[in-house]
Amino acid sequence: MISRREFVRITTAAGAAMLVSFNTSCRNKISRWRFLTGEEISLLDAIVEQIIPTDDFPGGRWANVSNFIDRQLDSYYRKHQVAYREGLSAMGMTVFQLKGRKFEELPFAEQTDMMEMMESGTFPGDYWEEHSPAGFFNMLRDHSLQGFYGSPVHGGNREYISYRMLGLDYPNIIGQNRYKDLSWRIYDAKSPANGK
Amino acid sequence: MANKRVNAVVVGAGAGGGVVAKELATGGLSVVLIERGRWHSYDEHGDDELTSQRTFPLKCGFGPDNERNWRMSPDGKNGWVKVFPNQWSYGNNAACVGSGTVSYGAMAWRFQPDDFRLKSKYGAVPGSTLEDWPLTYEEIEPFYEKAEYEIGVAGDPTNDPFVPPRKKPYPMPAFSLNGEGIILEKAAWRLGLHPFPIPMLRNSVPYNGRPACIRMRTCVGYACPVGAKAGTQNTVIPAALKTGNCELRINCMVSEIMIDDKGRAKGVRYFDADNRLQEQVSDIVVVSASASESARLLLNSRSRLFPAGAGNNNGWVGRNIQDHAYAGAYGLFEEEVYDDVGPGACIAVNDFNHRIPGIIGGGVLCNEFIRMPYQFTSIRPRNSKMWGIEHKDFQKRYFRRHIAVHGPAQEMPVFDKKVEVDPVVRDFWGIPVARISGSRHDNDIKAGRFLAEKAEEWLKEAGAVSTWQAVPGKESTPSQHQSGTCRMGNDPATSVTNKFGQLHEIDNVFIADGSLHVNNGGYNPALTILALGYWVGGHIVDMWKGTKMK
Secondary structure (H helix, E strand, O other): OOOHHHHHHHHHHHHHHHHHHHHHHHHHHOOOOOOOOHHHHHHHHHHHHHHHOOOOOOOOOOOHHHHHHHHHHOOHHHHHHHHHHHHHHHHHHHHHHHOOOOOOHHHHHHHHHHOOOOOOHHOOOOOOOOOOOHHHHHHHHHHHHHHHHHOOHHHOOOOHHHHHHHHOOOOOOOOHHHHHHOOHHHHHHHHOOOOO | OOOEEEEEEEEOOOOHHHHHHHHHHHHHOOOEEEOOOOOOOOHOOOOOOOOHOOOOOOOOOOOOOOOOOOOOEEEEOOOOOOOOOHHHHHHHOOOOOOOOOHHHHOEEEOOOOOHHHHHHHHHOOOOOOOOOOOHHHHHHHHHHHHHHHHOEOOOEEEEEEEOOOOOOOOOOOOOOHHHHHHHHHHHEEEEEEEOOOOOOOOOOEEEOEEEEOOOOOOOOOOOOOOOOEEEEEEEEHHHHHHHHHHHHHOOEEEEEEEEEOOOOOOEEEEEOOOOEEEEEEEEEEEEEOOOHHHHHHHHHHOOOOOOOOOOOOOOOOOOOOEEEEEEEEEEEEOOOOOOOOOOOOOOEOOOOOOOOOOOOOOOEEEEEEOOHHHOOOOOOOOOOOOOOOHHHHHHHHHOOOOOEEEEEOOOOOOOOOEEEEEEEEEEEOEEEEEEEOOOOOOHHHHHHHHHHHHHHHHHHHHOEEEEEEEEEOEOOOOOOOOEOOEEEEOOOOOOOOOOOOEEEEOOOOOOOHHHHHHOOOOOOOOHHHHHHHHHHHHHHHHHHHHHOOO
């Protein structure tokens, strides 16, 4: 008899492996993402859009927040790889059990309900081992805000959209612009998220 | 090949070490200045908030790195947990040429005369090792002045009735107030307070071969693109190198002060840029590695005569670590108050420094440096929703309609708030790591709450429609204002150095950084550390001329 802990590990690993093979066979090319799978990205895109929704300014999805997170999981946030693999899988499975549909296919308001359950600790934690739904929610929230408001050099905040939103895109004092960091333009040309 | 013997090794090229290296090199001593970090430039960092020294979720851009440096911190369950430089519980300052003075906000405060005689003024404080400094304000005043002129300070004390006595004006005129500064100035007058422009180690006009400030919004936490902000990296360190007497060795991690059998220092052991163990023999060792790392180095320098670490036979090295109990308030406004004129902090009142019944010390109150967009996501009234459309609405509405006022409440030195070295855990080089523990004194909380009240009153008078306070808690890890771990004193039983920063127990080892502070004032400590650099460095040169330290 295998423990619950092992069961989750095996099933999430198998699920991830399945997704990877599905991706590669269908698209017949190397994944455009560094750590996350295409399936994980489509869930994450819906999540970051919940954290920073579109209104008269674009939201987290448009701003390439998922790309920011994927890039960090392959560099500064390697330590969070397990949390993301487990958390996204657990979240996806739980929502499917509760609603019979994928998170990203739910109406926006129902997604918000799910997010609020995660935040408040009322979300079922059955599929989680290392982390809790609330802990994972806090990490998702903080990383999404970093991706939306941080410098575009890290792969998010596409075209400095959050700076435009706050009226910070052009400094008031002539001359400062000489020192604005424009390296993200070069970076983005190489980014797999470019041309989205 | 062995390194050539020199007169002095200076460990750490920050505020204290940079000044000492320059004083010694111009005084004719041969100097090796060793720094564990490297040179940094604005171009490398830009306006990247996620690796700034202010908010650092990805890394501390100005060092040290997470790959080779860590500490232990209390886990809240009587155990210890490993922490990294970009966690608050590590208590980081910086690690690079210039150290904190590259990325600091550059406030240029002199401590009040009373800060040097706190115990005489307030009496003994139960639970605190509060003591007078062995040195008076009158003695240090010329060195404050030297720091203000050599490094470069802009200010105007005319409207501050509580300004510490000074013989000369500041070398540069004060900065003009930004939009929120003007609003706050008028409100302060209405409250009967005495607002004045914050003195800054930043050029308001071209000075010392460097241009004037261009008022970037990214200042505190970032390098300056034009070099208008003065640090040791663009003032005294280049001056030291220019003498030809000083060699700067970067990417070198000092592991130990070598002590001979007669109880004198022979030099230091360090790991060079290729991680090879090296020895640098010298007549004098000056330790200026910050309050936490200077204490760690002394504690890690064990020898026959000093089994508990260099200069630590009385057990006082690493004790009494202090920072500041920052406290303040936020206010939301109907109209835009943000005008994007950096660095933001520009106006202060000294009314609550030593003028509070029932509270020891107190602190200056200032408007805060500009909060960048990611940092602003955590600035909310209690019980706010921190994500979703409410979050975004708040960002859009209030980023340009809020003001923050806060101040550094003076902390009481507590003997059990301390830096130790961990008996087991070692860093990348195999050097035992620091562990920092202990809780704040109750007076700090009381003083913080008082300052927060006053900050809130100021914001309300300025027209804020909604305000809330931010008050300090009991637990904190001293970081950018860390001080006090090798305090100076006249009594060798209850201090680590004499009034010249010379170890009581080892006469050719000196300390020159915030570690010397007996208390940390109600102000940002950078100018005091710079002044102490001149004080200690000048004394070493005088001694050298007499005896050659033989």
